[in-house]
Amino acid sequence: MRIAAVIAVLLAAALAGQALAQPADSLAQQLAAKPAKGKDARAALIAAAQQGDPEAQIQLGRAYLTGKGVKGVRKDAVEARVWLSLAAASGRADAAAELARAHEKGIGVAKDDVEAARWWYRAGKFGDEAARQRFLEMFLAGQTDGVGGPEAADWLTARALGGDAAAILGLASIYERGRGVPADPAEARRWYLRLALSGDAEAQYRLGRMLLTAPSRWRAPEDEARDGQWSGPNWMAAKPDTETHAYLGRPGMVPGERWLLTAARRDHAEALFLLASARLGGIDLPFDLPLAVSELEAAAAKGHAGALLRLAELANKGQGYHGKDPVRAWVDYDLATRLGRKDAEMSRDLLAKTMSGRQLSRARQLAQELRDILGM
Secondary structure: HHHHHHHHHHHHHHHHHHHHHHHOOOHOOOOOOOOOOOHHHHHHHHHHHHHOOOHHHHHHHHHHOOOOOOOOOOOHHHHHHHHHHHHHHHHOHHHHHHHHHHHHOOOOOOHHHHHHHHHHHHHHHHHOHHHHHHHHHHHOOOOOOOOOOHHHHHHHHHHHHOOOOOHHHHHHHHHOOOOOOOOOHHHHHHHHHHHHOOOHHHHHHHHHHHOOOOOOOOOHHHHHHHOOOOOEEEEEOOOOOOOOOOEEEOHHHHHHHHHHHHHHHHHOOOHHHHHHHHHOOOOOOOHHHHHHHHHHHHHHHHHOOEEEEHHHHHHHOOOOOOOOOOOHHHHHHHHHHOOOOOHHHHHHHHHHOOOHHHHHHHHHHHHHHHHHHHOO
């Protein structure tokens, strides 16, 4: 039967034009009007499917998927996929949706969210509105690795224009990263800003991150004097030929820090961690060790593993504290380990070899107390 299915693919391609040109009801509909029985019914349905009748292909695909509906047809995931794929190739949204449901729920085939989303997307392209919404739900839930293509970006835009915060974040994200659409940082910032102004901490963080890490640009000193601030449309990607004293500056540094601080005040741990990392690096923001330690501690208190790891490294080196503090470092390494950082586990174990028995005992006691408090 699998050989027959492969042959059916070739027959369908050859006969599709002839089948579509016929004004009469589909062969499957004709069979339904004059039903055959038993093996004759199965043979007639297979013949109709092989001639490119999408209705017959769907019926046959469903039968192979569930093992029901056509006498003598047993479950066969390969056959089901072949026939339903053929029907979908002819533009049948219901066939694509059938495959999507099967992969999403594991009906007759292996459960696979990425494959399910791919078929929901195809059904949506064929005009199935419910399929479009299901695809978007899966995309926004992180169950698929991409937005599919420009059509899905249009569906997402419609949802975002309705004020859906998750859709706005998702739309800005695909423009920021170029997932399914050409990367467009300006469009991404525009959508992030729309949501950030409403008080959404995640949008404020992402907007701040984009601005803070934006590349340097050139600006003429005359523009700065005229505008009185480092902003506006006069920033240029390349040094202007007519200006010999142009500045190379970071137009996103100040607004980026401001948005990150706004998100940090709303207890956004990633914003706190990014601010601290930028201050420690001294490139995206001026170097400020005390403030960086304070922001790392705030992020660590919210269970940020990266912040705990950086604090452990600083304590181990005696930076930002009164001196080297192996007990504090071991505790922070241990907490980061509990949150899944394997590199923290290695550093903790190496540090333990340099500590006295008393220091290690104290560190383990403190770590246990903190784990109990944090519910780790």
